[in-house]
Every structure is written in structure tokens, then in C-alpha cells.
């Protein structure tokens with residue numbers, strides 16, 4: 246929601262230039278995300294905050310799902326719903342500013358998880374009152390229960406993503422998303438800063454993703470290898 250508003254202000258300020266962005270009608274009611282991250286949107290979909298409109302390929306030939314934000318929500322937040330008619334605007338919501346994949350993953354990584362250190366039981370937010378009553382002791386195994394912001398590799402597993410997705414760690418996902426934004430091969434050291442992983446480790450992860458999971462391609466005839 247805030248991103249959609251931010252895009253409006255970028256259009257108004259002329260920061261997003263290009264003939265598609267119309268200052269008089271800064272539409273931003275829709276957005277797209279990479280299909281591989283689609284599972285993260287389940288709860289938003291269930292609560293009718295957003296609904297899926299169509300599946301397309303974006304400029305980088307990646308499969309994406311386009312979503313629209315609930316009409317009422319848009320009205321409330323002064324987000325202009327819809328987009329211009331016509332051929333030129335067919336790609337409007339699959340333009341890069343409307344790729345919300347990263348933002349959504351960022352928010353996921355900031356989700357607080359309440360988890361028992363002993364048996365690993367995960368508690369929902371509404372169990373907090375009860376836990377406060379027991380001094381944050383797990384009712385199952387009596388060990389300590391802690392609330393953590395998930396920043397580590399286990400986030401993907403904890404959220405129990407659909408099993409059809411390859412099991413990937415949060416670092417791998419971050420790397421994939423970064424590579425998805427690019428159209429050319431790139432050396433690990435060139436995008437290490439963008440993903441906040443040191444280039445040595447980054448190279449290792451990419452190698453693993455290529456050899457074990459087939460998620461990354463590496464150019465083998467250059468040194469150091471480049472990834473896409």
C-alpha cells in the first residue's frame with residue numbers, strides 16, 4: 246500500500262519518467278510479483294485485500310502474477326484504480342516499479358515468530374496473552390518461548406511454503422530475486438553489495454544453486470564465473 250502511494254508521488258515528481266507514467270493520472274492500484282514468491286500472498290488474498298488478475302511474463306521473461314488492490318482500499322488511500330486504455334499501457338503494471346516481490350519478501354523477513362525453544366512449537370499472535378500468563382513457558386514442554394524476528398535461513402521453512410517449490414534458503418531467494426532483476430550475466434563480486442552477502446560466500450551459494458538445484462546458470466568459460 247505504501248509502495249503504491251510512493252509510486253504515485255514518484256510519478257507526480259517526475260522521478261519515474263517515460264511516456265507510460267502520466268502525471269495527471271498516476272495509476273498504481275495493481276502490482277506484480279514473481280510467481281515463485283506467490284505463496285507469500287496467501288493471507289492477503291484470503292482476506293480480500295488483493296486479488297489476482299492475470300499471469301504474464303515481465304520484461305525479463307520471468308513469469309509473474311498481476312494483482313490488484315481491493316477497490317475500497319484504493320479509494321481510502323487515494324490510490325487511483327485501473328490504468329489507461331490502449332496497447333501502450335498493456336505492460337504498465339509489469340513495469341519494474343510495480344514489481345513488489347522484494348518488498349513483500351522484506352516484510353516477510355520482518356515477521357515476528359513466537360516459538361518454543363524446546364519443542365519448536367509455533368504460537369500465533371493471539372496466544373500471547375496466555376503465554377504472558379505462563380511467563381512465556383511452553384504449555385507442551387515447559388521450555389522457554391521466545392519471540393524473534395526471523396532473519397535467518399529458517400524463515401522459509403518456518404513459513405511452511407508449499408512443497409512444490411524447491412527448498413531454498415532466504416539467502417538463495419534474495420540472490421534469485423536480485424538475479425531476476427538483471428538481464429546479463431554478472432560476477433558475484435559485482436552484486437554482493439546488493440544482496441548483502443560477501444562475494445566469496447555468494448559465489449559458493451551460486452555454485453550450489455547451479456549444480457544442485459538448477460536455479461542459476463553460470464558462464465563457465467570466464468574467470469571468475471558469472472551468474473544469471
Ligand SMILES: [Zn+2]
Nearest residue numbers: 361364383386
Ligand atoms: Zn515446547
